[in-house]
Amino acid sequence: MLIQGAKVKVGDRLILSDFSLEVRRGLNLVIGPNGAGKTTLLRSVIRALNSLQGMEKGYVPAEFFSSDIPVEDILLSGTRNKLEKYRQYVELLDVGKLFGKRFSTLSTGEKRMVLICKALTEGDLIIMDELTSGLDLKNQRKVLEVINHLKRNKTFLASTHDLQWLGYADYVTLMKSGQIVLQSTPEEVTEDLLEKVYEIKIKRVDFKGRPLFLVDI
Numbered sequence: 001m002l003i004q005g006a007k008v009k010v011g012d013r014l015i016l017s018d019f020s021l022e023v024r025r026g027l028n029l030v031i032g033p034n035g036a037g038k039t040t041l042l043r044s045v046i047r048a049l050n051s052l053q054g055m056e057k058g059y060v061p062a063e064f065f066s067s068d069i070p071v072e073d074i075l076l077s078g079t080r081n082k083l084e085k086y087r088q089y090v091e092l093l094d095v096g097k098l099f100g101k102r103f104s105t106l107s108t109g110e111k112r113m114v115l116i117c118k119a120l121t122e123g124d125l126i127i128m129d130e131l132t133s134g135l136d137l138k139n140q141r142k143v144l145e146v147i148n149h150l151k152r153n154k155t156f157l158a159s160t161h162d163l164q165w166l167g168y169a170d171y172v173t174l175m176k177s178g179q180i181v182l183q184s185t186p187e188e189v190t191e192d193l194l195e196k197v198y199e200i201k202i203k204r205v206d207f208k209g210r211p212l213f214l215v216d217i
């Protein structure tokens with residue numbers, strides 16, 4: 001799927017150039033430094049797709065509103081679904097233990113797990129901003145397992161600062177200064193390229209056949 005979007009300006013400042021984003025079935029990762037334009041890109045994708053019929057989207061934002069309503073109502077909000085529809089992902093992500101609590105009282109990681117559960121249930125295209133930010137290692141693993149399990153049937157477009165995810169991505173978009181500087185398979189993401197984009201020394205090591213990119217101090 002090729003998604004075309006228009007530039008985004010705030011005042012005179014260009015924060016996202018016109019873009020042509022290729023999104024493939026599987027896990028599409030968007031990476032790049034703070035302020036590169038990842039959130040702006042994901043929001044622009046949602047806007048660009050809003051006019052398309054039949055494309056159900058799920059969205060997990062980087063930052064959450066803090067609603068006072070119970071977790072179950074957060075899942076149901078904006079839909080005519082019954083709670084039953086969420087059961088599979090409630091179990092896989094173990095968020096049933098949070099039922100009965102007010103969303104505003106959850107920890108950051110707990111809130112993210114609830115919103116991931118909602119997005120997975122409601123979308124064929126799941127857009128996740130800062131994929132696993134705030135999640136402990138066990139929950140990160142759960143999210144990885146769920147994505148691996150679903151990615152033949154659903155499309156994931158996710159931003160992250162955790163370069164470990166490159167080892168699990170099907171397609172990568174690298175951003176800097178409001179521009180897409182690379183769209184490719186993860187194999188084409190090199191130390192040199194990451195060093196140029198992040199402006200630090202980065203070392204690639206392979207672990208169990210997957211690349212790990214580490215800060216080379």
Ligand SMILES: Nc1ncnc2c1ncn2[C@@H]1O[C@H](COP(=O)(O)OP(=O)(O)OP(=O)(O)O)[C@@H](O)[C@H]1O
Nearest residue numbers: 010015032033034035036037038039040041062161
């Ligand atoms: N509403 C706005 N008003 C002014 N500047 C904005 C606005 N939204 C975004 N920007 C600017 O646009 C740039 C890109 O922001 P964006 O949130 O898309 O970056 P990001 O890559 O998601 O960053 P991070 O990794 O820190 O979350 C930033 O420099 C930000 O300050």
